[in-house]
Amino acid sequence: MANIIGVIGAGTMGSGIAQVAALAGYRVLLYDIERSALDRGLDVICKNLDKGVEKQKLTKEQSEKARQKIETTVDFILLKNSTTVIEAAVERFDIKKGLFQRLDEMLPHESIIATNTSSLSITALGAVTKRTDRVVGMHFFNPAHIMKLVEIIKGKETSHTTISRITSLTKEFGKTPVLASDTPGFIVNRVARPFYGEALRILGEGVSDIAEIDRIVKKSGGFKMGPFELMDLIGIDVNLSVSKSVYE
Amino acid sequence: MGMTTKKRKSQSSAKSFLICGDEELVQEYGALFSQSEADVYIWHNRKPQLPKRKNFIYTRTLSRVPKKIIAAFELSNLSYERKIGNIIKIENHCAKESLIISSSVTQTVTALTAHLQYPHRIIGLGAFPSLLQNDLVELCRGPFTQNDALKTVGDIFFDFKKEVSLVDDRVGMVMPRILCCLINEATFALQEEVASTEGIDTAMKLGTNYPQGPVEWGEKIGFDHVLSIMDALYFDTGEERYRPSPLLRKLAAGADFASRFLP
Ligand SMILES: NC(=O)c1ccc[n+]([C@@H]2O[C@H](COP(=O)([O-])OP(=O)(O)OC[C@H]3O[C@@H](n4cnc5c(N)ncnc54)[C@H](O)[C@@H]3O)[C@@H](O)[C@H]2O)c1
Numbered sequence A: 001m002a003n004i005i006g007v008i009g010a011g012t013m014g015s016g017i018a019q020v021a022a023l024a025g026y027r028v029l030l031y032d033i034e035r036s037a038l039d040r041g042l043d044v045i046c047k048n049l050d051k052g053v054e055k056q057k058l059t060k061e062q063s064e065k066a067r068q069k070i071e072t073t074v075d076f077i078l079l080k081n082s083t084t085v086i087e088a089a090v091e092r093f094d095i096k097k098g099l100f101q102r103l104d105e106m107l108p109h110e111s112i113i114a115t116n117t118s119s120l121s122i123t124a125l126g127a128v129t130k131r132t133d134r135v136v137g138m139h140f141f142n143p144a145h146i147m148k149l150v151e152i153i154k155g156k157e158t159s160h161t162t163i164s165r166i167t168s169l170t171k172e173f174g175k176t177p178v179l180a181s182d183t184p185g186f187i188v189n190r191v192a193r194p195f196y197g198e199a200l201r202i203l204g205e206g207v208s209d210i211a212e213i214d215r216i217v218k219k220s221g222g223f224k225m226g227p228f229e230l231m232d233l234i235g236i237d238v239n240l241s242v243s244k245s246v247y248e
Numbered sequence B: 001m002g003m004t005t006k007k008r009k010s011q012s013s014a015k016s017f018l019i020c021g022d023e024e025l026v027q028e029y030g031a032l033f034s035q036s037e038a039d040v041y042i043w044h045n046r047k048p049q050l051p052k053r054k055n056f057i058y059t060r061t062l063s064r065v066p067k068k069i070i071a072a073f074e075l076s077n078l079s080y081e082r083k084i085g086n087i088i089k090i091e092n093h094c095a096k097e098s099l100i101i102s103s104s105v106t107q108t109v110t111a112l113t114a115h116l117q118y119p120h121r122i123i124g125l126g127a128f129p130s131l132l133q134n135d136l137v138e139l140c141r142g143p144f145t146q147n148d149a150l151k152t153v154g155d156i157f158f159d160f161k162k163e164v165s166l167v168d169d170r171v172g173m174v175m176p177r178i179l180c181c182l183i184n185e186a187t188f189a190l191q192e193e194v195a196s197t198e199g200i201d202t203a204m205k206l207g208t209n210y211p212q213g214p215v216e217w218g219e220k221i222g223f224d225h226v227l228s229i230m231d232a233l234y235f236d237t238g239e240e241r242y243r244p245s246p247l248l249r250k251l252a253a254g255a256d257f258a259s260r261f262l263p
Helices: A012-023 A035-054 A060-069 A076-081 A093-106 A122-126 A160-172 A193-204 A210-219 A227-234 A236-247 B023-033 B080-093 B109-113 B147-159 B175-191 B197-208 B214-221 B223-237 B246-253 B255-261
Strands: A004-008 A027-031 A070-073 A084-087 A112-115 A135-140 A149-154 A176-181 B016-021 B039-043 B056-059 B071-075 B099-103 B122-125 B136-141 B163-166
Touching: A004 A012, A004 A076, A012 A027, A012 A035, A012 A060, A012 A070, A012 A084, A012 A135, A027 A035, A027 A076, A035 A060, A035 A070, A060 A070, A076 A093, A084 A093, A084 A160, A093 A112, A093 A122, A112 A160, A122 A135, A135 A160, A149 A160, A149 B197, A160 A176, A176 B197, A193 A210, A193 A227, A193 B175, A210 A227, A210 B136, A210 B163, A210 B175, B016 B023, B016 B080, B023 B039, B023 B071, B071 B080, B071 B147, B080 B099, B080 B109, B099 B147, B109 B122, B122 B147, B136 B147, B147 B163, B175 B197, B175 B214, B175 B223, B175 B246, B197 B214, B214 B223, B223 B246, B223 B255, B246 B255
Parallel strands: A004 A027, A004 A084, A027 A070, A084 A112, A112 A135, A149 A176, B016 B039, B016 B071, B039 B056, B071 B099, B099 B122, B136 B163
Antiparallel strands: A135 A149, B122 B136
């Protein structure tokens, strides 16, 4: 069987993940419920590949080859031949649950379901399937085609084989895997929380102002971006939902 | 709020400085002053390792130090008693025009002011290990600090090509507070076995572009220094969010050999 990677959701993360997998030489089937989302996703992928060529990170052939490896579909059943499915649909348990149950029924026995969730429990998501040992977290960072880190999250019943297969896949993608436990926020979103939380506190207490806090963090701490600049970039809303999940 | 670094005339008159306090900070500020021509008196219990410089004068007592100096850098964060002791001795020895630039990370300048006869000349400094390698220093004023004093300190740092930012007089100031809260959270995560030490450091560098991983950074700073800030914040606010992790406390206790028992 050909080695096909299914990617669910052609949004910000899914399109980046599809690009990375295609560049690593995999055939990619990108699925979304919305045709328009697929068109947009593919458009973003093409632009990013072009940028890669411009910046001489990729050759023209690599870029074209990658482009040809990606197919898009709104037909869920076509995912059935995937050896690995990476799910990057909207962050809602009910939606992911539905997707996981359908995948579980139609995927070959050995296939792995990986999820890019930022805040849902891998163990809880695995538990909606009959393949709890082959469900794993594969948490990319935005923008996925650039950021080198992938957190690999082991659910309670995720097997060692699954972890080692996903770890190798991550390396094939040219990324650095780091193993994390299935706890709220995993590593990055949890440990980074005070970076934003304290900055907001410091502001609220009138210790300094927004521009100065950013300047201090960059020029005294050596950080590339200040907390407020980063909050603007990530979006206050995403930040809030992540903080909430860590808190709860 | 910020003090910009416009071109200022550097002072060239003969000047001397005093440096004392926590070893790591004396080391870092000493290294900074090795770029200077000024006489630098290093008041110490244990001689710090510093580059050999003709302008460094090591002394165990203040009596060798001129009464009139530009400024004394009092750099203790770890022990409040030692800090107050130093400040009182400096105040008794030095002329009232000599500035006292005191690290105000683990307590406010306001709290120090209560011990001073001439509180117009005290300036708070965000002295915290590892931060001096970068380009900006945080300062704060006490209730009686004079503008001239603040300006002189700005000029001193300007001569070392450092910018300054004036922040409000609060425990932790800005960067030490954010940084120590990050490191503390990383030690909670370690303690809960969320990931390995290396995993956490790698994740923070690659996933969110931190210049150093929080655990390796904590080790470089010294976990005792990190704990002193967390303890001060926790004492100051009584809030759970500043509670030091038990692992941080243990790492601080063995700060000199933390790498041996980091999980
Ligand atoms: N944006 C980030 O910074 C970031 C980082 C790491 C992880 N994540 C996680 O990645 C996932 C996707 O996030 P995003 O930012 O790419 O979202 P997005 O809104 O950009 O994209 C989500 C896509 O999923 C599609 N979708 C919705 N329901 C679907 C269904 N039932 N089946 C298939 N597709 C469906 C939508 O049409 C949309 O195209 C979430 O789980 C999120 O938590 C996001």
